[in-house]
Amino acid sequence: MTGSKVRKPVSLSHLNAWRMRRQFLDRPFGSKNLVELIKSIGWIYSPGCSTPYLSLWARMTPFRAEDLNRLVFDDHKLLQLETLRGCTMLVPRDQANIALRIRTRTFTELSKQARQQMPITDAEMEKLKGAILKSLHSGPKTSEQLHHVVPSNLVRDFGTELKRIGLTNSLSLAINLLKEEGKVLKQQSKRRLDTMDYSFVLTANILPEADPLNFRLEEACAQLADQYFRAEAPARVKDFAWWAGINVTDAIRGAGEIKPKLTPVSVEGTVDEFLISESEVDDFFAVEPQEFVINFIPYRDTYLKGQREIVNRFISSEHADKPFSRWKGKVINDPLATIILSGRVVGVWEWSEDDDDIDLLLFDSVPKAAERAIHKRASELANFIRSNLGEVRLQGVDYGPHQMTGIHDLKAFWGKGAQADSRV
Known part of the structure; x- marks a missing residue:
């Protein structure tokens, strides 16, 4: 990293104006190439909801959901991969090897730590993984279908102790281990990114060139x-480390290689190095x-998920608890669909x-x-939803009654404290 000629610190409004420009939220992307758009703005969260469609609509005119579906499910020019911090993106x-190599290997580590408590030996687990791979050679299968074809x-x-740390049964663990080894991918069964019905497929059938563990x-x-x-950019190294789910040392080394x-x-108000x-x-x-400059972005849009601190950067402390979902009444650092x-x-x-319309709260x-x-x-967005999606699934996994995401339910909690990351 090198120094630059002395310039005055920039304001947050200047920083955010540049970010809007880099994210193509102040004007449409200059071409119809969705792959190049994603390379420009960063990988898009795809947690089984409408986020990918809505993020791209916000940045490209015109945009059709079917164009994205074709790139993902037919052409495989865009891949839905479990990667940074376990998130699906x-x-x-041509960046798949990076995504597969950098992904967290939570189940691999948990299975090592809990080996003594598991009612299955290492040799038996290898047999189970082999049976899954053999079954997937004939085509994609759901976990239920795999349950019926592998040795019972x-x-x-x-x-109970293993379930408490997220290990439910041997089949689920075997599938997760194969995903972490880069041998199996999950994909939606219904050719829509906003569904939670998944099948499993051999990585070699979708991405034969992948070799993440040798990367x-x-x-x-x-x-x-x-x-x-x-x-x-401008961003801090600790933003990169948080976003990628890597340690700061690896983040510093990686940033030092950029040419x-x-x-x-x-930046005004902080000594942090952007x-x-x-x-x-x-x-x-x-x-x-x-x-x-106005735009509507969805849940987990990269504009608010690309850098760690939201409060005092993108929203004033006065409204710090408002654009977030809650769990048992407590704020979760996961931005809702917001108006910028x-x-x-x-x-x-x-x-x-x-x-059959947009409901908004300012x-x-x-x-x-x-x-x-x-x-x-809002009217333009509503027209897109009606013609392309039919309905909107704004969040991914349904975590039950303790998770609050509805804006009118959340309004009752506004002003009762924020626990999201703040810029200080």
């Missing part, structure tokens, strides 16, 4: 750093914040099935011109 095919004596339920971790971190800072080199810029490619510094300082005005979160939105009054622009954009 849409990844360009190898499918064993686990006890050096250092090289994977370096290539991932290049992708991250191209999409997210052209990263250089720091100063890094950007030295080739982009002049463009960054030249950007002019625009008035009333000139880089800041000013409200939340959801789809009303009863009204945190404060906004200028009339901005309010008109918000409702115009």
Whole structure:
């Protein structure tokens, strides 16, 4: 990393204006190439809900859901992979090895730690994994279908202690181990990214060139750093480490390999070092914040999930507890579907099935011109949903009654404290 000529610290509004521009939220992406768009803005979260469709709609005009479905399910130019911090994301095919190498191996580590308590030996687990792979040679199968074709004596339920740490039975563990080894992928059974019905398929049938375990971790971190800072800069190394789920040492090494080199810029109100490619510094300082730039983004959109701190950066501390879901009344650092005005979160939105329309809540009054622009954009989004999706699944896994995501239910908790990451 190198230094730059002395410049005044930039304001948060300047930083966010640049981020809106880099994320193509202030104007549409310049081509119809979805793969290139994702390379430009970063991998997109795909947690079994409408997020991929809505994230791309916010950045491309026109956009059709079927165009994305074709790239994922027919052409395999975009792959849905379990990767950073165990999250499922849409990844360009030529970056799949990075995604598979960098993914967390939670079940591999848990199975090692709990080996003595498991009612299945290592040799039996290898036989079970082999039976799964053999079965998948004939085509994709659900976990229920695999349960019927693998040797029944190898499918064993686990006890309470193992279930408490996420290990439920031998078949589920074997599938997860194969995924972490890069041998098996999961994919939606119904050719839609907003469903939770999954099948399992051999990686070799979808991605024969994949060889993640022979890919050096250092090289994977370096290539991932290049992708991250191209999409997210200016950003901090600790933002990259958090986003990627790697330690800060590996993050520093990865960032140090980027060419052209990263250089720091100063941001008002913090001594943290924000890094950007030295080739982009002049463009960054030249950007002019625009008035009333409006967009609607979905749950887990990369705009709010690419950098760790949201409060005081993208939303004022006054409204710090509003754009987040809750668990048993406590704030979860997982942004809801939000309304962005000139880089800041000013409200939340959801789809009303009863009204077949967008339902939105603004945190404060906004200028009339901005309010008109918000409702115009909401109307455009509603038209897209009706014509492309039919309905919207804004969250992925349903965690039951303790999880609160409905904006009108959450409103009752507003003002009762925030526990999300803050910029200090």
